[in-house]
Every structure is written in structure tokens, then in C-alpha cells.
Amino acid sequence: MRRIYLDHAATTPTRPEVVKAMLPFFADAFGNPSSIHSYGQEAKGAIEEARTKVAELIGARNEEIIFASGGTEADNYALKGVAFANERKGNHIITTSIEHHAVLEACKSLEKRGFRITYLPVDKYGLVDPDGVRKAITDKTILISVIHASNEVGTIEPVEGIGEIAREAGVCFHSDAVQTMGHIPVNVDKLKVDLLSISAHKLYGPKGVGALYVRKGTKLVPLMHGGQQEKRHRAGTENVPAIVGLGKAAELARQEMGREAERLTHLRDKLIKGLGEKIDHIRLNGHPTRRLPNNVNASVDFVEGESMLLSLDLEGICASTGSACSSASLEPSHVLLALGLSPEQAHGSLRLTLGRENTEEDVEQVLEVLPGIVARLRAMSPLSKPQK
Amino acid sequence: MTDPWSQYSEKVMEHFKNPRNVGEMENPDGTGRVGNPVCGDIMELYIKVNDGIIVDAKFRTFGCGAAIATSSMVTEIVKGKSIEEALKISNRAVAEALGGLPAVKMHCSVLAEDALKSAIEDYLNNSPFPL
Numbered sequence: 272m273r274r275i276y277l278d279h280a281a282t283t284p285t286r287p288e289v290v291k292a293m294l295p296f297f298a299d300a301f302g303n304p305s306s307i308h309s310y311g312q313e314a315k316g317a318i319e320e321a322r323t324k325v326a327e328l329i330g331a332r333n334e335e336i337i338f339a340s341g342g343t344e345a346d347n348y349a350l351k352g353v354a355f356a357n358e359r360k361g362n363h364i365i366t367t368s369i370e371h372h373a374v375l376e377a378c379k380s381l382e383k384r385g386f387r388i389t390y391l392p393v394d395k396y397g398l399v400d401p402d403g404v405r406k407a408i409t410d411k412t413i414l415i416s417v418i419h420a421s422n423e424v425g426t427i428e429p430v431e432g433i434g435e436i437a438r439e440a441g442v443c444f445h446s447d448a449v450q451t452m453g454h455i456p457v458n459v460d461k462l463k464v465d466l467l468s469i470s471a472h473k474l475y476g477p478k479g480v481g482a483l484y485v486r487k488g489t490k491l492v493p494l495m496h497g498g499q500q501e502k503r504h505r506a507g508t509e510n511v512p513a514i515v516g517l518g519k520a521a522e523l524a525r526q527e528m529g530r531e532a533e534r535l536t537h538l539r540d541k542l543i544k545g546l547g548e549k550i551d552h553i554r555l556n557g558h559p560t561r562r563l564p565n566n567v568n569a570s571v572d573f574v575e576g577e578s579m580l581l582s583l584d585l586e587g588i589c590a591s592t593g594s595a596c597s598s599a600s601l602e603p604s605h606v607l608l609a610l611g612l613s614p615e616q617a618h619g620s621l622r623l624t625l626g627r628e629n630t631e632e633d634v635e636q637v638l639e640v641l642p643g644i645v646a647r648l649r650a651m652s653p654l655s656k657p658q659k
Numbered sequence: 660m661t662d663p664w665s666q667y668s669e670k671v672m673e674h675f676k677n678p679r680n681v682g683e684m685e686n687p688d689g690t691g692r693v694g695n696p697v698c699g700d701i702m703e704l705y706i707k708v709n710d711g712i713i714v715d716a717k718f719r720t721f722g723c724g725a726a727i728a729t730s731s732m733v734t735e736i737v738k739g740k741s742i743e744e745a746l747k748i749s750n751r752a753v754a755e756a757l758g759g760l761p762a763v764k765m766h767c768s769v770l771a772e773d774a775l776k777s778a779i780e781d782y783l784n785n786s787p788f789p790l
């Protein structure tokens with residue numbers, strides 16, 4: 272059976288060009304970038320080249336890119352690094368209720384150490400109100416962290432406006448750009464961010480590598496102590512092949528992003544329109560237009576998400592849900608609840624995230640198969656009204 | 660389906676794909692409704708009782724694959740059992756009959772047991788001479 276992968280927000284396949292760029296750095300150019308000899312310098316050169324490519328994609332300077340193990344580490348470093356570096360200045364951090372768990376859990380751990388966190392609400396589209404950020408700032412505020420675009424509902428946040436407010440107030444500003452970098456334009460000066468989290472495997476690079484953009488002059492306390500790597504921001508021998516892979520993925524994204532975003536937006540809107548026409552009692556989650564080009568998130572009334580996923584999987588379609596049943600915790604998605612959805616609606620959510628390999632036929636296949644699945648599950652559900 | 664990558668056993672998937680005894684029952688002798696929308700599972704189980712024997716059972720479930728499969732399985736197991744026997748059906752027995760459940764899904768089997776017990780309780784409360 273042909274499989275249709277519609278879970279690109281979870282991860283993307285590593286592009287063959289990226290794999291090819293990485294391969295020499297496992298067995299041939301295997302040197303430790305800290306070594307003085309030619310093997311070492313070869314590896315160091317490759318890392319610096321990758322750094323340039325990442326910096327170019329987001330309008331940063333080379334020395335402002337710190338490689339890390341991924342988005343989660345980048346988020347943790349931004350949050351904890353700034354918090355611990357500014358303990359004497361203040362103990363207040365502002366974030367939102369729809370952040371990725373990497374930010375939320377880092378905040379919770381900081382709360383246990385005496386930091387005070389404000390979790391700002393969002394409107395029904397998942398948008399944070401910049402004015403809410405302004406009002407939350409106190410003389411103790413040391414950091415503001417707002418996700419660039421929601422990994423669940425795809426809403427693109429007004430990061431630029433928030434950056435402006437943060438700068439006026441002289442507060443450090445972090446944004447998790449894991450879902451946006453390489454997909455829509457991300458420029459650190461335009462967004463006025465001081466810190467920006469990046470992950471490679473969301474833009475057709477390898478897993479286990481990412482980066483934190485750190486604006487010159489931003490003070491951070493490192494999470495890792497050891498050698499002098501990454502200007503002492505992150506000790507540990509660099510993951511050279513993965514970093515090279517991130518660089519290559521960034522380079523390709525820079526070349527192709529515009530066209531691809533346009534293509535995906537078309538597919539996305541076709542999918543949204545089709546779902547609305549073919550399934551009743553369905554609602555789009557997230558903003559109708561201010562959303563990632565590849566994200567469709569819908570709640571289907573009277574049906575639980577995991578049973579939809581299982582049924583789709585049996586048809587070769589791989590999707591995702593904000594329902595709790597698919598996770599160890601029984602709570603439905605905190606993001607969907609923050610948008611004001613009822614627990615039933617949150618449990619009935621379905622996330623379809625498009626990517627490079629997807630075609631019009633894939634979208635048509637989903638529209639062909641899903642209505643039947645929903646009808647079958649609704650017939651089993653005690654929540655649905657009997658069809659008259 | 661023999662999918663080595665599935666988190667569920669073949670039996671669970673089989674009951675998920677072809678659930679037994681789905682639908683509402685007309686004039687049931689007992690109805691149980693358990694679960695809540697917050698945890699994403701709601702099970703409704705109906706029984707028909709004749710001379711102290713559960714002669715028919717049906718269900719409607721809003722929930723994950725495991726919730727649907729355990730509902731289906733418990734209605735299969737309970738048919739033909741006396742009330743006393745039915746009250747002894749444990750969530751483990753339901754899970755085992757399905758070839759096991761992932762640890763995070765064991766609560767679904769608990770829900771199935773609870774739904775059955777609640778339907779029996781409803782029956783007992785409504786009949787003057789239940790046993």
C-alpha cells in the first residue's frame with residue numbers, strides 16, 4: 272500500500288542531498304574539530320561552513336549561532352541560561368500557554384527554583400496579544416519567550432510586535448522557531464529576537480541537532496560545562512555530521528522556501544476546504560490565514576482522535592492528534608484547551624501537516640477516505656445524535 | 660493486520676476494525692455510562708437480562724482504539740453469563756482476551772469493567788426481584 276506521510280510537524284525525512292553531505296564526516300573526515308592537525312581542521316572548517324549557512328538563513332552573524340542537540344536543548348538553554356544569568360536582576364519570565372513542552376517544562380522547573388512565570392492566554396485562533404505582553408512586564412521581568420508558530424495549530428504569532436515591546440522595555444526576547452525556520456521567512460533583526468531556537472529535523476535535516484541563535488551581548492549561563500567548544504556556550508565534541516546536515520538543510524531551504532511555501536499553502540487550503548465540505552460538525556483549529564503553509568488542524572465532533580489516526584493508518588495515511596489517548600498523560604492538548612476548545616473537541620482533533628513529498632493526489636486521497644472513517648466512528652459514539 | 664509496528668495486538672486491531680455488538684439497544688434492562696470527556700473516553704453499555712442470564716449486550720463508545728476494542732470484547736464475554744458470573748469479569752480478563760494492552764491503555768479495560776458493573780447495577784436497581 273502507498274503510504275502518505277502527513278506528519279511533517281513531528282519530523283521530516285532527511286533529504287538525500289543532506290545525507291550525501293553528511294556521509295564523508297563519519298568515516299573519512301572524522302576529525303575532532305578541536306584538534307590542531309589536518310583532520311581536526313577539516314572538521315572545523317565543515318562546522319564553520321554550516322554555521323554560515325544557518326546564519327544566512329536567519330540574517331544572523333556566524334558567531335551568533337550556537338549548535339546544540341535540537342530544539343529542546345535550544346529552548347532549555349535559552350530559558351535556563353537567561354534565568355540563571357539574570358538571577359540578581361529579576362525573577363520574572365513571561366511566556367504563553369501554547370508553547371512547546373520544551374519551553375513549558377523548562378519554565379516549570381524554573382518555577383520550582385523560585386522564578387515567577389506568567390503564562391499569557393491566547394485568543395480563539397491561538398494568537399497572543401502583544402498588548403498583553405506589554406502589560407505583564409514588571410521591573411523584575413528578565414525574559415519573554417513566545418513561540419514563532421504553534422507546532423500544533425500552526426498559528427503564526429505576532430513575534431515582531433512583541434519583539435518591539437521587549438526591546439523598548441529592555442527585556443531579553445526568545446522565540447522558538449522550530450516550526451518556522453526554513454518554511455517561512457525568519458529574520459532575527461526583523462523579529463527583534465535575542466534568542467531563537469532551531470531544529471534540523473523539521474526542515475529535512477537529521478535528528479539530534481539544532482541551534483540557538485544568541486544575539487551578541489546576550490548573557491547566558493551554560494547548561495554543559497567542559498571543553499571550549501561553541502565559544503564555551505556548549506561543551507562537548509561537536510556532532511560534526513549532524514551539524515553539516517543542518518547546514519545543508521538550511522542552504523536548501525533558503526533556495527526553495529518561497530516556492531515550496533506557496534505550493535504547500537495551496538494544498539493546505541484545498542485540504543481545509545475539502546474537509547469542510549465533506550464532513551459536517553468539523554472546525555478548523557488555529558488561525559484561518561495567519562498559519563503555517565503546511566498545517567491543517569481540525570476538530571471532528573463526536574469522534575476521538577486516536578481512533579481516527581488508527582483508521583487512517585490502516586489506509587496508509589499517517590497523521591497526528593491532540594488527543595490524550597495517544598499519550599501517556601490523559602490530558603488533551605494544552606494548546607487546544609488554551610484556544611477554548613472543550614475537552615471533547617480537543618480529543619477529537621486531527622493534525623495533518625504537509626511536506627515536500629505530498630501532492631494533490633495525497634490531499635484527494637485524504638478527502639476520499641476520511642469522511643467514511645468519521646461516519647463509521649460516529650455511528651459507534653454515544654456523543655453523536657442519531658442521524659435522522 | 661499483522662503489523663509489527665503497531666502498538667496494539669492483532670486481536671485489538673481486529674476488534675477495532677470489526678467491533679462486535681455496536682449500537683444502541685432498545686429497551687435495555689440495564690444501562691451503564693462511564694468515563695468522562697476530559698480523559699477522552701466515554702462508554703455506554705446496555706444489557707438484556709432473562710432469568711438472571713445476560714442474553715444480550717451492546718455498546719457505544721467515544722474513545723481510542725483500545726477503548727473501542729475493550730468495549731467490543733466485554734460485550735462478547737458477558738453474553739450468556741449469569742449476573743454473578745458477569746460481576747466477576749475483571750479488567751485483566753478483558754485485556755487478556757484481547758492479547759494484552761499497552762500499559763498506558765490498561766485504563767480502557769478498567770473502563771470496560773466499570774461500564775459492565777454500572778449496567779448490572781442499573782439492572783439490579785430497576786428490578787424488584789433481580790436474581
